[in-house]
Amino acid sequence: MAEYTLDALGEACPVPLIRTEKKMQELKAGDILIVQVDHSCAMKNVPEWARKQGYNVELEEVEEGRWDIIIEKTK
Amino acid sequence: MHEKMREKKVENYDVVVIGGGAAGMTAAIYAGRARLKTIMIEKSLPGGLATYTNEIENYPGFPEGNTGLGLMQLFERQAKKFNVKVKLAEVQGVELEGETKVVKTFRTDYHAKAVIIATGGKPRLTGAKGEEKFLYDKGISFCATCDAAYYTGKEVMVIGSGDAAIEEAIFLTKFASKVYISVIHDVGIMDANKVAQEQARQNEKLHFIWNTVVEEFAGSERLDTVILKNVKTGERIPVKVDGCFLFIGYLPNTDLFRGIINMNERGYIITNEQMETNIPGVFAAGDVRDKVLRQVATAVGDGAIAGFMAERYIAESEYFAREFREVKGPQLVFCYDPTDARCREMMTVVEAILQKHPEIKLSKIDVYKGKSMALRLGLTGDPCLVLIHGGRVTEVLALPGLTPELIEARIKQLAA
Structure with missing residues (x-):
């Protein structure tokens, strides 16, 4: 049940998504990854991908135009 | 990269709004503007079903029309202006019965004094092959009012035979050159009301294809062919169309609240x-309610009322705690109806008697104005005199048998 952070700030699509996909493979069930993004396209496609995998997803607008995407690997 | 253990957080709010569509955002705007600490929890992105609509031309105040997304972004800006916190996460469970309501996401338990459910709904899909690929702006639509003009002079198909299907198909014939209707039933059988059925039979632009369901949606970028299947013969019937409208029902998002x-x-x-x-x-509030018309304009009305009522409920709860629950000693509560002569008469009597007993607190509930406060005390809301000690009701005296002597006697007991 560890928590990891992935800094994808300043990165444009599809880089944050690709890095998220890769990082999620390393996680164990129950682990959490927090992806930090500041591209509005990443705040859409990363949660969308994660939900499709059946993971728990939460999005938090930390400040105007900057989001934390919190993903729990459920299986 | 750092590592830490996970723990579930608890956050306290006055109001939690579940759902970030037109109704939820309006409720949040009203709650936020009433200076309630408000959070709106949305499972994907704010805006709800309205964001799937290209043009919204019937929402008053925007004579030039607006895109669904554009309009909803304005709603969101307004909510944020009133310090509404927006959380994008799926609600996984609720505990609503208690005084403190709990709304759970996978990381946080939100504790609230009031909860507004504005989870909306979604159109039912056929489940046919290729459907996902063409949803909304790629050729499969759910709103003739929204998208009919786009199909001017083109050929479209409608799936279904209920009121919505038939009425919307008739509406579509004002724009489209040809409207096919795929109906699952035998020839001539529709689920729609008789008036709509009659109008449909007389409309030359409508072409019924009976005993069929959708087998597949096909096309490259956009939908160009709907392949139907005859449920009796199994025959595949490809029909070239520019768009397809599904009217096979609508599903409210209420699984969380069942039971x-x-x-x-x-x-x-x-x-x-x-x-x-x-x-x-x-x-x-909004589409999730049992109601007659589901539009942005009606969602906004619902949301405003829900936000207002949440504020009133919270204010009443606080008053109730102060006026009743936190009172330590003896207390007399007079539930009265100011329009009733007997009530007015007894009020004078009660007030006179209590002047001799300053140790007993007198509270009045105007049950003509509203019964909710009386209901909170476990009463019916009819006029009565209630004896309370230490926040607990000890006796309820009905108004008809009430005499000054009886009141005097009871008050002596209560004071003792």
Whole structure:
């Protein structure tokens, strides 16, 4: 049940998504990854991908135009 | 990269709004503007079903029209202006019966004094092959009012035979050159009302294809062919169209509330005109409600009422705690109806007697104005005199048998 952070700030699509996909493979069930993004396209496609995998997803607008995407690997 | 252990957080709010569509955002705007600490929890992105509509031309105040997304972004800006916190996460569970309501996401438990359910719904899909690929702006639509003009002079198909399907198909013939209707039933059988059926039969632009369901949606970028299947013969019938409208039902997002909140047989939440559900402090607004018209304009009306009522409920709860629950000693509560002569007469009597007993607190509830405060005390809301000690009701005296002597005697007991 560890928590990891992935800094994808300043990165444009599809880089944050690709890095998220890769990082999620390393996680164990129950682990959490927090992806930090500041591209509005990443705040859409990363949660969308994660939900499709059946993971728990939460999005938090930390400040105007900057989001934390919190993903729990459920299986 | 750092590592730390996970723990579930608890956050306290006055109001939690579940759902970030037109109704939820309006409720949040009203709650936020009433200076309530408000959070709106949305499972994907704010805006709800309206964001799937290209043009919204019938929402008053925007004579030039607006895109669904554009309009909803304005709603969101307004909510944020009133310090509404927006959380994008899926609600996974609720505990609504208690005084403190709990709304759970996978990381946080939100504790609230009032909850507004504005979870909306979604159109039912056929489940046919290729459907996902063409949804909304790629050729499969759910709203003739929204998208009919786009199909001017083109050929479209409607799936279904209920009121919505037939009425919308008739509406579409004002724009499209040809409207096919795929109906699952035998020739001539429709689920729609008789008036709509008659109009449909006389409309030359409508072409019924009976005994069929959708087998597949096909095309490259956009939908260009709907392949139907005859349910009797199994025959595949490809039909070239520019667009397809599904009217095979609408599903409210109410699974979370099953067995807790009263719903109708189709899963819509039943409320009164004050948007109150069967649980005090829990309100519902927008498409999720059992109601006649589901539009942005009606969602906004619901949301405003729900936000207002949540504020009123919280204010009343605080008053109730102060006026009743936190009172330590003896207390007399007079539930009165100021329009009733006997009540006015007894009021004078009660006030006179209590002047001799300053140690007993007198509270008055105007049951003509509203019964909710009386209901909170476990009363029916009819005029009566109630004896309370240490916040607990010890006796209820009905008004008809009440005499000054009886009141005097009871007050002596209460004071002792």
